[in-house]
Amino acid sequence: DALEPFLEDWSAGRDRAAARHTDAPRAAADALAANRAGLDGARLSTETLETTEDGDRARASVRLRWNIPGIGPWGYDVRVPLRKAGDDWEVRWTPTLVHPELRGKERLGTTREFSERAPILDRAGRPIVEDRPVKRVGAVVSEVKNPRATATGLAEVLDVDAGPILRQLRGGGPQQFVEAIVLRVGDYAAVEGALSSVPDTTTLDDTAPLAPSREFARALIGTVAPATAEQLEELGSGYAAGDQVGQWGLQARFERRLAGTPSRRVVLRSAEGVAVNTLFEREGQAGRPLRTTLDTRAQAAAETAL
Numbered sequence: 006d007a008l009e010p011f012l013e014d015w016s017a018g019r020d021r022a023a024a025r026h027t028d029a030p031r032a033a034a035d036a037l038a039a040n041r042a043g044l045d046g047a048r049l050s051t052e053t054l055e056t057t058e059d060g061d062r063a064r065a066s067v068r069l070r071w072n073i074p075g076i077g078p079w080g081y082d083v084r085v086p087l088r089k090a091g092d093d094w095e096v097r098w099t100p101t102l103v104h105p106e107l108r109g110k111e112r113l114g115t116t117r118e119f120s121e122r123a124p125i126l127d128r129a130g131r132p133i134v135e136d137r138p139v140k141r142v143g144a145v146v147s148e149v150k151n152p153r154a155t156a157t158g159l160a161e162v163l164d165v166d167a168g169p170i171l172r173q174l175r176g177g178g179p180q181q182f183v184e185a186i187v188l189r190v191g192d193y194a195a196v197e198g199a200l201s202s203v204p205d206t207t208t209l210d211d212t213a214p215l216a217p218s219r220e221f222a223r224a225l226i227g228t229v230a231p232a233t234a235e236q237l238e239e240l241g242s243g244y245a246a247g248d249q250v251g252q253w254g255l256q257a258r259f260e261r262r263l264a265g266t267p268s269r270r271v272v273l274r275s276a277e278g279v280a281v282n283t284l285f286e287r288e289g290q291a292g293r294p295l296r297t298t299l300d301t302r303a304q305a306a307a308e309t310a311l
Contacts, residue, residue, distance in 0.1 A: 007094045008065050008087060012051040028090070029098040036112070040103045043114040043274065047073040054082065061089035073115065075242055076269045079285050081105070106284070110276035113284070117245065117267040122214050123292030125226060125255055125263070127301045134226060134256075136212040140193040142186050142200065143170075147179040149205040158203030159185040162196055187213055213249075222304055227254025243267060255295060265292035 007026040014023035020041060024034035041047060054066040065087065070080040083105060086097040100107035107113070124132040142163065149155050152174035160167035163186045173183040188196070193208070200206055214229050216222065232240065232250040240250065243266055250264070251257035268289040272280040 007096050008053065008056070008085060011085075011096050012053065012067065016049050016051050018048070024098075027096040027098040028088070033098040036098075036100060036103065040107075040113045043112045044071055044271070045074045045115055047071040063087040063094065073269075073271065075117070075267075076115065076271065076285075076287050079271060104273075104284070106273055106282065111281075112274050114272050114274040114278075114280065116270045116272055116280060118289075119248070119267045120265055120289060120291045122229065122249070123263045123265070123294045124214070126294055126296045127299045127304075128297065129300075130296065131301060133222070133297070133299065133301065134214050134216050137215045138190050139211050139213045139215070140188045140190060141182075141184055141209040141211050142188060142193070143182055143184040143207060143209075144174060144205055145207050146174055146177040146181045146183065148207065149174055151204060155203060155205050159200075159206065162199045162203060182207065182209065187211075189215065189219065192219075217301075217305070220308060222299060222308075223254075225254050225299075227256035227258075228252045229256050255297070259295050263292045263295060266290045 011023050011026035014020075014026070015037065018041070020037035021030075021034045024030045024037060027033040041049075048071070050070045050072075052068040052070075054068055056063060056065040063086075065085040066082060067085050068080060068082050070078060072078055081104070083102055085102055086099065087094050088097055089095075096102070100109065100111065104113060121136070125134040127133050142159070144155050144159070152171055156167040156171035156174060159165065159170055165185055170183055170185055173181070177183060200208070216226055228251075229249045230252050232244060232246070232248050236250055237244055237246065237248075240260070244250065251260045256263065266289040269287045270280075270283050271285040273282040273284060275281050
């Protein structure tokens with residue numbers, strides 16, 4: 006019986022060994038590995054509910070239970086077709102073994118999304134840090150003809166390191182936007198002329214959580230920026246590369262309160278990697294505002310006096 010060895014190897018994470026119990030080992034191995042990777046290396050347990058046999062063909066009903074990092078348990082039933090090959094049975098490979106809605110090169114995947122970061126408030130309850138207009142300066146990989154020239158030019162104008170920009174321009178996907186820096190609108194205006202001489206750059210309008218000015222209670226409030234590898238290790242589950250986190254001050258000290266927890270989804274991805282359908286969702290929690298004893302007008306007056 007090929008069913009139990011197939012399920013045992015698959016549950017144990019031995020995807021290629023499981024694939025050898027099917028009639029299409031190479032296609033099955035690639036698909037099983039891709040779907041497990043798409044579910045962030047989730048652990049799988051299986052339970053055979055029912056098996057029916059009709060001559061040299063059979064069908065089993067199997068319950069799959071995934072334990073997905075950051076999401077938790079997710080389960081559903083699939084039908085596993087089998088057929089006799091000589092004296093032995095083998096599993097007939099089909100993408101629906103992994104999930105009933107999978108077809109062709111589609112695969113399972115996950116997404117994560119934080120809600121809007123909660124504000125830091127003054128003593129009267131007015132937001133000190135709130136979403137304000139910014140300019141994201143960088144370049145789109147497919148639009149860059151000379152990655153070195155673009156990376157070097159951005160580094161010189163913006164006073165940033167060219168190395169990470171160059172690596173992403175050379176190794177990123179065609180539509181990837183490689184960000185060099187995020188600037189307040191006023192700071193961007195000061196370098197806009199110089200940026201026009203850097204080839205193939207792109208500037209995107211966006212918003213970011215900011216204080217009224219760059220200097221406003223900066224040492225106390227702190228800033229928000231993409232998490233470093235060290236910060237990701239310290240913050241643990243719920244965070245991933247690219248997440249905006251507090252770097253120091255109140256933004257760092259009250260990171261989890263202000264950020265909340267992300268909403269997570271299990272999705273069906275097309276062959277191109279685009280999420281086309283949501284299969285399971287776990288809602289996150291919105292961040293909670295942080296009220297301080299700062300008086301906005303008094304603080305601004307003190308900074309002006311100094």
